[in-house]
Structures are given as C-alpha cells and as structure tokens.
Amino acid sequence: MQKAIIIGATSGIGQEVARILVQQGWHIGIAGRREEALHALQATAPDRIVTEQLDVTEETATLHLHNLIKKLGGIDLFFLSSGVGHQNRDLQPDIELNTARTNVGGFTRMVSAAFNYFKEKGSGHIAVISSIAGTKGLGVAPAYSATKRFQNTYIDALEQLSYLQKLNIRFTDIRPGFVATPLLKDDKYPLLMNVSAVAAHIINALNKKKRTVIIDRRYQVLVFFWRLIPKWLWVKLPVKN
Numbered sequence: 323m324q325k326a327i328i329i330g331a332t333s334g335i336g337q338e339v340a341r342i343l344v345q346q347g348w349h350i351g352i353a354g355r356r357e358e359a360l361h362a363l364q365a366t367a368p369d370r371i372v373t374e375q376l377d378v379t380e381e382t383a384t385l386h387l388h389n390l391i392k393k394l395g396g397i398d399l400f401f402l403s404s405g406v407g408h409q410n411r412d413l414q415p416d417i418e419l420n421t422a423r424t425n426v427g428g429f430t431r432m433v434s435a436a437f438n439y440f441k442e443k444g445s446g447h448i449a450v451i452s453s454i455a456g457t458k459g460l461g462v463a464p465a466y467s468a469t470k471r472f473q474n475t476y477i478d479a480l481e482q483l484s485y486l487q488k489l490n491i492r493f494t495d496i497r498p499g500f501v502a503t504p505l506l507k508d509d510k511y512p513l514l515m516n517v518s519a520v521a522a523h524i525i526n527a528l529n530k531k532k533r534t535v536i537i538d539r540r541y542q543v544l545v546f547f548w549r550l551i552p553k554w555l556w557v558k559l560p561v562k563n
Contacts, residue, residue, distance in 0.1 A: 336403030338521035378428030425469035499541035
C-alpha cells in the first residue's frame with residue numbers, strides 16, 4: 323500500500339494530483355488552510371483519505387504535518403503544492419513579504435520536516451511544485467521569481483545532503499509554466515495550461531521518479547532559449563507576463 327501526503331490539496335494542482343493518486347490506489351493525507359475543501363475531497367474516498375488543517379506559514383505547521391503522518395500510518399511520498407504568487411510592478415511590500423513568507427519560510431518548514439522524517443524512516447520521495455519563473459528574475463514579479471529560484475536551489479542542496487549522508491531520499495522538482503488555477507485569477511497570462519493535463523504530467527513524473535520536470539513541451543522549449551539570453555539583454559527585454 324502506497325501512502326502520500328499532499329500539502330496544498332484544497333484547490334488547483336494539489337487537489338487534482340490527490341484525486342489521481344486515490345484513483346491509482348494510493349492512501350493519502352491531504353492538508354491545507356480551508357477545512358471545508360479538505361472534507362469535501364475526503365468525502366469522495368473516505369476509506370483512502372485523511373485530513374489535517376494547517377497553514378505552512380505558521381510554526382505549528384510541522385506539528386500538524388507529523389499528526390497527519392501518524393493518522394495515515396507513515397508515508398512514502400511527500401508532495402508540496404502550497405505557494406503564492408502575484409505580479410507586483412508597484413513593489414508593494416506586503417505582497418513581496420507575504421510571498422517570501424509562504425514560498426520561502428513555509429516551503430523550508432515543510433520540506434525540511436519531510437526530509438528529517440524520511441531520514442529517520444530510511445527512505446522516501448520529496449516532490450515540490452516550483453515554477454519556470456525561477457529560471458530568471460521577472461521584473462513584474464520580483465518576489466515570486468526569486469522565491470522559486472530559492473526553491474530550486476534548496477532542493478538541489480537537499481539532494482546533495484542526502485547523498486553525503488548516504489540517505490535513500492529521492493527528489494522531484496516540478497516546474498510548470500502558467501496553469502489555470504485560482505492563483506492566477508487576477509492576472510492575464512499567456513499559454514495557460516489545463517490543471518488536469520498538468521496533473522497527469524506530474525503523476526507520470528512521480529511514477530518515473532524524475533528529478534526535474536518542466537511542464538509542458540512548449541515551456542521546455544521556452545526555458546531552453548530563456549537560459550541562453552545574456553543578462554545584459556535580459557534586463558532590457560519588455561517582459562510583461
């Protein structure tokens with residue numbers, strides 16, 4: 323019996339990934355801030371889903387995570403799909419700081435707790451949703467792109483730490499392009515992808531235990547050329563989204 327915990331399962335990618343895992347026979351623990359949404363998802367498969375309300379930005383989140391692991395009876399996969407992001411051309415401090423609080427503080431809190439759990443268990447798989455936005459700094463979304471770069475680097479560092487400590491922990495860094503989720507409801511974005519299609523890509527990557535995944539092929543091409551742009555030219559480009 324395979325067991326997974328999905329943080330950020332109340333909507334969007336996390337919710338769809340949770341649905342597919344249950345369909346594939348997994349037993350899962352789901353967590354997020356909106357308790358009603360958690361219970362609604364649990365009602366679709368009450369014999370396979372347990373819930374725990376938590377907010378990754380709060381210090382108690384780690385305690386809630388361990389409580390959820392206990393309810394589920396252990397885990398094989400930890401999947402983090404919790405994050406925020408906004409365009410912020412006016413550089414409003416509250417938006418920038420809240421983004422960092424969730425995407426850096428909350429991310430670190432959850433992923434480090436999962437790492438330590440798998441270290442004690444002896445094995446495990448940590449998967450996170452980051453973004454192609456971590457490729458280069460986006461002037462329209464400074465904190466978002468910077469925090470996504472942080473997430474990419476943090477997973478790189480944990481992979482090295484796992485190797486140095488001779489641990490059997492696998493990592494998957496999932497980097498989607500723009501996905502039609504509630505997170506993007508206030509802004510217009512090009513090449514929006516369907517949540518179900520993105521979730522299917524993710525499940526395939528998890529099953530194959532891929533290390534880094536850029537979704538989809540259009541964005542793979544975009545990121546390839548994106549990386550080739552020299553810094554002096556990048557800062558002059560009129561990037562709007």
